[in-house]
Amino acid sequence: MRFLEFVQQQGYRRYTGTVSASIYAYFQCENPGRAQWYFKPGSFQCAGCKAQCETDSPEGFQTFLTPEKRNV
Numbered sequence: 001m002r003f004l005e006f007v008q009q010q011g012y013r014r015y016t017g018t019v020s021a022s023i024y025a026y027f028q029c030e031n032p033g034r035a036q037w038y039f040k041p042g043s044f045q046c047a048g049c050k051a052q053c054e055t056d057s058p059e060g061f062q063t064f065l066t067p068e069k070r071n072v
Contacts, residue, residue: 004036004047012038012045017062026060027053037061 015037024032027046035048044061046053 003052007038007045007047010040012040012043015039015044015061017064019062020060023055023060027051029053 019032019035019037021032023029024035029035029049029051031049035046038045038047039061042056044055044058
């Protein structure tokens with residue numbers, strides 16, 4: 001099984017937000033252009049190379065605001 005398939009089976013979804021350059025500096029990423037970030041609550045996982053970087057910190061990842069549902 002490929003790593004990407006494994007990540008998806010574990011409940012990760014493709015992360016489409018902006019990732020700060022500080023994330024790539026922290027992981028000493030040699031090729032940020034290849035990064036493919038995936039997200040599930042509490043974890044960000046990259047499937048862009050063999051390093052398979054992972055962090056539980058949301059710092060450096062764009063935060064999305066979801067509209068609150070209203071009971072009208």
